[in-house]
Amino acid sequence: MTSTLGYAILAVLARGERTGYEIAAAMRRPVSYFWTARHSQIHAELQKLATGGLVAFDARHGPGPQDKKVYRLTAEGGDALRVWVTEPPRERPERDELVLKTYASWLADPGLVRRLFAEQLRVHEERLAEYEREEELFEGPPDPGDPRFGNYATLRCGLGYERHRAEWCRWMVAQLSASL
Amino acid sequence: MTSTLGYAILAVLARGERTGYEIAAAMRRPVSYFWTARHSQIHAELQKLATGGLVAFDARHGPGPQDKKVYRLTAEGGDALRVWVTEPPRERPERDELVLKTYASWLADPGLVRRLFAEQLRVHEERLAEYEREEELFEGPPDPGDPRFGNYATLRCGLGYERHRAEWCRWMVAQLSASL
DNA sequence: GCGATCATGTAAGAGGTTACATGATTGT
DNA sequence: ACAATCATGTAACCTCTTACATGATCGC
Numbered sequence: 001m002t003s004t005l006g007y008a009i010l011a012v013l014a015r016g017e018r019t020g021y022e023i024a025a026a027m028r029r030p031v032s033y034f035w036t037a038r039h040s041q042i043h044a045e046l047q048k049l050a051t052g053g054l055v056a057f058d059a060r061h062g063p064g065p066q067d068k069k070v071y072r073l074t075a076e077g078g079d080a081l082r083v084w085v086t087e088p089p090r091e092r093p094e095r096d097e098l099v100l101k102t103y104a105s106w107l108a109d110p111g112l113v114r115r116l117f118a119e120q121l122r123v124h125e126e127r128l129a130e131y132e133r134e135e136e137l138f139e140g141p142p143d144p145g146d147p148r149f150g151n152y153a154t155l156r157c158g159l160g161y162e163r164h165r166a167e168w169c170r171w172m173v174a175q176l177s178a179s180l
Numbered sequence: 181m182t183s184t185l186g187y188a189i190l191a192v193l194a195r196g197e198r199t200g201y202e203i204a205a206a207m208r209r210p211v212s213y214f215w216t217a218r219h220s221q222i223h224a225e226l227q228k229l230a231t232g233g234l235v236a237f238d239a240r241h242g243p244g245p246q247d248k249k250v251y252r253l254t255a256e257g258g259d260a261l262r263v264w265v266t267e268p269p270r271e272r273p274e275r276d277e278l279v280l281k282t283y284a285s286w287l288a289d290p291g292l293v294r295r296l297f298a299e300q301l302r303v304h305e306e307r308l309a310e311y312e313r314e315e316e317l318f319e320g321p322p323d324p325g326d327p328r329f330g331n332y333a334t335l336r337c338g339l340g341y342e343r344h345r346a347e348w349c350r351w352m353v354a355q356l357s358a359s360l
Numbered sequence: 361g362c363g364a365t366c367a368t369g370t371a372a373g374a375g376g377t378t379a380c381a382t383g384a385t386t387g388t
Numbered sequence: 389a390c391a392a393t394c395a396t397g398t399a400a401c402c403t404c405t406t407a408c409a410t411g412a413t414c415g416c
Contacts, residue, residue, distance in 0.1 A: 003375075004277055011284035021395050029274070034283040036273035041376065043397060063384040066396050078287070085284050086292035088299060089277035093216040093404095094209070097184055097269035099337055103214040103330040104191035104265050107258070110324050112266035119268060144290050144359045150283040153355070157279055157348050164344040168337050175333070179324045183403075201367050221404065223369060243412040246368050273376095 002054065002080065004090075005045050008035040010073060010081040013055060015147055017072040019062075020046055033158040046071060054080055102172070114176035121169035128162040131155060182234065182260065184270075185225050188215040190253060190261040193235060195327055197252040199242075200226055213338040226251060234260055282352070294356035301349035308342040311335060 002010075011034075012018060012026050023046075024039040037045075046069075049055040054077035062068025073081070098120060105113045134155055141156075142148040182190075191214075192203050203226075204219040217225075226249075229235040234257035242248030253261070278300060285293045314335055321336075322328040 004275075004280065005375080007284075008280055011280060014284060014287055019395070020397095021393095025394095033274065034280045035275055038377065039395085040378085040397075040399095043395095062396090063386095063394050065382050065384085068395055081284060082287050085281050085288040086296050088296065089281060092275070092277065094213065095184075095215055095272070096337075097272065099334050100184070100188055100191060100214045101265050101269060102333045102337065104187075104194060104261060105333065106325055106327050106329045107194055107262050108265040113324070116266050116268065141355055144293070144356055145286055147286050149286045149355075153282045153285065153352060154279050156351065157276075157282065160344040160348050164340040168340050171336065172333060175321055175329075176324055185403080199367070200369095201365095218405065219367090220369075220371095220406085223367095242368090243366050243414095245410050245412085248367055 002049070002052070002084075003045070005035070005037055005041065006049055006054070007081060007084050008037070009042065009045055009049060010054060010077050011150075013071055013073040014078065014081060017070050019068050019070055021068075023071075033154050049077070053077075110176050110179055114173055114180070117169045117172040117176070121166055121173060124162050124166040124169060128159065128166060131159045131162060135159065182229070182232070182264075183225070185215070185217055185221065186229055186234070187261060187264050188217070189222065189225055189229060190234060190257050191330075193251055193253040194258065194261060197250050199248050199250055201248075203251075213334050229257070233257075290356045290359055294353055294360070297349045297352040297356070301346055301353060304342050304346040304349060308339065308346060311339045311342060315339065 008027065009023055012023050018026070020039060020043045024037070024042050027034075027036050027042075029036060046055065046057075050057060050071075053074060055071050056074050057069040057071045059067040059069050101116070135152075138148070138152050138155075141152050188207065189203055192198060192206050198206070200219060200223045204217070204222050207214075207216050207222075209216060226235065226237075230237060230251075233254060235251045236254050237249040237251045239247040239249050281296070315332075318328070318332050318335075321332050
């Protein structure tokens with residue numbers, strides 16, 4: 001019944017209490033690498049979660065016309081999250097615009113296609129360097145019971161993904177260079 | 181103005197004329213690895229593309245209450261597709277349920293988390309084997325001007341992705357095994 | 361005759377983006 | 389004084405999924 005976004009919010013709140021604004025910041029790349037949502041969606045979802053009793057909040061005086069609301073996980077919210085974590089994920093369809101462009105790339109000018117992939121390669125190499133810098137802040141993998149294990153393991157997934165992407169882009173550039 | 185789904189349909193039609201039903205079949209995994217959509221969405225999008233003059237169709241007598249419509253790319257559709265191919269892709273936010281579960285995995289029972297990743301590992305290894313079988317049907321990479329280059333290059337992306345995923349799952353299983 | 365495949369469509373609703381709306385505090 | 393950051397919310401719109409609706413043809 002709770003949406004995946006709902007669980008994403010619960011996962012953030014499991015680390016400590018946060019305002020909606022802070023949750024939005026936590027879910028924005030490149031700070032974290034697990035899910036994204038805009039503040040408009042987060043505020044709406046927090047209202048649903050609060051109605052369902054999975055989170056609670058204290059209203060405190062803050063900037064702006066409304067009070068700020070500091071949300072925290074309730075016992076029910078924690079239970080729901082723990083149950084959800086080990087359930088198999090729903091298969092999401094792959095939708096990757098670059099792969100789609102690749103599928104149609106035979107139609108286009110090879111020089112322009114090569115430029116596209118050279119650009120993408122640069123993006124992935126930059127992101128990889130950034131993730132590598134972040135990895136250096138850890139002294140090896142934390143214990144799986146440590147919250148920091150979640151950060152390390154997702155970072156590790158990001159590292160593998162960027163390496164795979166960069167390698168694929170490099171292969172594409174090589175293929176297109178050979179044909180020019 | 182045309183949505184990404186619209187270009188996906190144009191990319192399929194660039195290979196030859198198809199009915200909406202055939203386009204849906206072409207876009208269904210694991211036959212192809214580039215984009216997915218249900219037939220309901222495809223029929224609606226085809227109507228928009230036809231209105232915009234990017235595709236045309238012949239109605240022919242076919243099964244069912246309506247005539248079947250065989251769609252083909254128009255000259256304008258081909259031009260629009262060629263231009264779109266080499267434009268940089270819009271950044272899509274990463275939304276990966278397994279990564280999210282990983283982020284919250286420190287809360288759950290390590291034995292159950294390990295089971296989750298062992299299961300996912302199996303899925304990725306199976307898909308990898310399937311892609312490898314498909315790769316063997318090619319005799320090396322086709323020329324970048326050949327339509328089959330599109331198939332080969334997207335398959336290559338899929339191969340790299342499944343290898344990266346499988347490796348990450350294996351690492352997760354090892355981490356969780358060590359802590360048990 | 362029966363089930364699988366071929367074939368096209370509509371409608372309701374969930375999930376997500378973009379734009380609009382407001383305004384205090386903090387640092388320069 | 390000005391800009392950035394903190395802070396919450398609503399409304400319109402787009403994309404995608406699920407369910408409903410229909411029915412002919414082909415192979416067994």
